[in-house]
Amino acid sequence: MNIIVLVKQVPDTSEVKINRETNTLIRDGVPSIINPYDMYAIEEALRLREQRGGKVTAVTMGPPQAAEALKETVAMGVDDVVLLSDRAFAGADTWATSYTLAKGIKKIGNFDLVIAGKQAIDGDTAQVGPETADMLGIPFVAYIRKIEKVENGKMTAERMMDEGYDVVETSLPALITVVKEINQPRLPSLKGKMKAKSLKVTTLTAKDIDADENMIGLKGSPTKVVKIFPPAPRGQREFLTGSIEDQITTVIKKLKEQSLI
């Protein structure tokens, strides 16, 4: 079973600080990590390979330094990596990114399954997975929390819903996105890290993947950013516990204290 995993290099948001004057992220010196949701995708791909054989290829679109994220996947056990990198890709929104990834995946070819994290922690759009599936013309299933079985060109999986879960069957190849409930990502191995250290990452440019120049980067991005602003800060909140009676008594007391009733 050949699996392609989509990964994204993102700033470690637990380390990001905000410039209070400009309300923008201070990106300087912030370490880059693999999008945490993608770690579950990598782990699931490795587990499927361990059960069924085949090969796992990690793909990312990004600047040359995104090769580091790909090397981390190799340290975890991924067989092969492809970096889609070209100045012409810069400024891509989710649409242009999905187009680029789809072209890259077609170039790699020979795959049974594409796995991605449910969303990236920087943009939080959750759009690249479904859009890429659409551009590849393959089925898409989101929020997978468990893969039940893979046989006869079909996969059965549990899709997490707000309440409970759906059992979904899809034909393969398909693209799925996974949630953190699906597994616990492994740590890198020493042999993997050594392999990663000496690895030369394969880089494909726009030309290599036969991308239409009007579909990539800023040019291929219909999204226009009108304004960026932080959401209004929420007031102080408090959760009450205890019996309903106690909670009601507390609420009334607090409202009275503030002269609201």
Added chain:
Amino acid sequence: MDYLLTEEQIMIRDLARQIAVEKIVPVRAELDEQNKFPSDIMKAIAQADLFGIYIPEEYGGLGKKSLELCITVEELSKACLGVSTSYAANALGSYPILLYGSDAQKKKYLPDIATGKKLVAFGLTEANAGSDASGIQTTSKLNGIEYVINGTKQWITNGGEADVYTIIAITDKSKGARGASAFIVEKGTPGFTFGKKENKMGIRASSTTELIFNNCRIPKENLIAKEGMGFIVAMKTLDSSRTGVGAQGVGVAQGAIDEAIRFARHRVQFGQPVTSFQAIQHMLADMQTMTEAARSLIYSVSRFIDSGAKDFSRASAMAKLFATDVAMKVTTDAVQVMGGSGYMKEYPVEKMMRDAKILQIYEGTNQIQRNVIALDMIKEASRQK
């Protein structure tokens, strides 16, 4: 401090540190409280290839040596000595095979040890054979194509959890110390069972049990080296493992210092953080200086061993002695720096202090280490005359 580690050694250190922080720290209090063997952590260590560090590449290991093993042990020990004991005892148990095993024995056992598929334990100690290893009463008699083992080993680390046991038993009582031999016994061999699991003061995540042999028959091929080599195998095994115990000392000492200083910076008394008091500053300075000295000794003795030294009993005894005495002192002082909070189970230093005590006792008490060091010094002086 720059310890002049290679890029690969730093990679090993960082990986061990990642396991310590992500896998061990969150569960160490629970493992301690519940006397629970860290199976999940052992799996994570195996998956990270760390069981194979000191095993030659031809047997599926990484072909590194004492220094790399010490670095790994140190990092794991910063988080939990119970876990690092389980890990280090694996190395201890495999040294008899690594140092004296036949090619067939190495081929049979080392690859599974390197991947962590099989855990190992070393069985020397008995009720009447502690510091005086010559008091061993477990016997092994050749009977055709088998050895028949009878007796009980005591306080064996990884007992019950390990799949492979390297043990020392008497094959010829009349020959005294030259009558002992080393054997490999696999878990599940009829006549081989485990006694009670000990309830210990510290390193409670590690398993310590008796090994009971009752007419346990093992194939003749499981003899390590030759009959009568048992004590040499045991002593060389302990010589090789001692730096690892020292590394445990360095790790737990550093772990305790890190906790103590983090706490002291935020603990306010008399209107200021307690780190502003010289009494605390001097304690912290002494703790770090001693730990740094212990680390330097461990690293230089490891490098000496790794350079191919033949006789390093004295050096490894000094490393174990110094680093573990430092560990006891530093962990005790870490509790003192943190005061009442240090004594409480909410913070990890009381556990570190309880855990550290065993380092002065096992794999040769520090009194025995002093004997080894002094005897070697006297021997050398007498040769120079």
